[in-house]
Amino acid sequence: MLDTGWRSGLALLSLAFIVACAGNRPPPRPRPYIPYISNAATNVTVRTEVERGVRATLYVYSVDAACNTEYQGTVSLDQRLVELSILEGTFTYLDVSFDTSSFMAGSRISSVGSLLKPRAGGNYELTVSYQDDIYNFVLRETGSRGGAGHELPRRGLATCGAE
Numbered sequence: 573m574l575d576t577g578w579r580s581g582l583a584l585l586s587l588a589f590i591v592a593c594a595g596n597r598p599p600p601r602p603r604p605y606i607p608y609i610s611n612a613a614t615n616v617t618v619r620t621e622v623e624r625g626v627r628a629t630l631y632v633y634s635v636d637a638a639c640n641t642e643y644q645g646t647v648s649l650d651q652r653l654v655e656l657s658i659l660e661g662t663f664t665y666l667d668v669s670f671d672t673s674s675f676m677a678g679s680r681i682s683s684v685g686s687l688l689k690p691r692a693g694g695n696y697e698l699t700v701s702y703q704d705d706i707y708n709f710v711l712r713e714t715g716s717r718g719g720a721g722h723e724l725p726r727r728g729l730a731t732c733g734a735e
Contacts, residue, residue, distance in 0.1 A: 608632045608645025610657040615695050616688075618656070620649040622702040627671040630654075630700075635663035635687065639732040649700065660690045663732055668709055670702045684709040687727040697721075 608630075622628050628649035633641040647654060649668070658664045667685035684707060690696060691713075699710045714721040 606643070606645045608647045608656060610655075612657040612659070614655040614657050615660070615690055616656050616658050617695075617697045618647070618649060618654040619697065619699045620652055620654070620701070622649075622670070622700075623704070625672060626702045628700055628702065629669045629671070630698075631667040631669065631685075632656075632658070633665040633667065634659070635665050635729070635732050637733075639729060641665055641729065658688060658690050658696075660692045660694070663687050663689045665729060666698065666711070668698075668700050670707050672702070672705075682707055684726075685728075686711055686724070687729065687732055688724070696724075 618630060620628050630647040630649055632644040632647065634644050635641055644664075647656060658666075665685055665687055667683060670682045671679070672682070673679040682702075686709065688696065688711065695714045697712045697714050699708070699712075701708045709726065711724045711726070712721050713724055
């Protein structure tokens with residue numbers, strides 16, 4: 573039988589494990605599902621490459637001056653190429669979710685995102701991939717006339733006021 577010290581330590585260790593696991597969960601997804609509507613000229617191209625059994629989804633949020641988010645809609649990334657428009661001159665948070673499921677491993681969701689503040693006349697390319705349990709998220713501002721442009725650093729919501 574374990575003495576009180578061991579039980580207390582085991583209880584604290586269990587609580588720490590539960591808290592750590594809870595922190596790794598992606599934020600709750602908006603309900604109900606609302607398709608993202610692009611009303612302006614296309615300025616963001618999303619290129620997607622995922623292996624079989626992986627579903628990629630893009631959630632689009634507007635971000636106000638106080639860094640509050642408002643859900644704008646969802647884009648299913650089931651096509652290799654998707655084009656959309658993001659409002660210029662204001663912050664938008666692009667959040668990509670990878671939903672994987674297999675018989676042996678069960679279901680798992682991984683999420684990665686970044687802030688984007690499109691410049692007037694700018695064009696952007698988001699490349700998302702999921703291969704061999706590794707995901708990638710690369711956001712680039714493309715150069716004029718289709719040039720290579722440059723990669724944008726990934727920015728979390730905590731950086732929205734640091735401009």
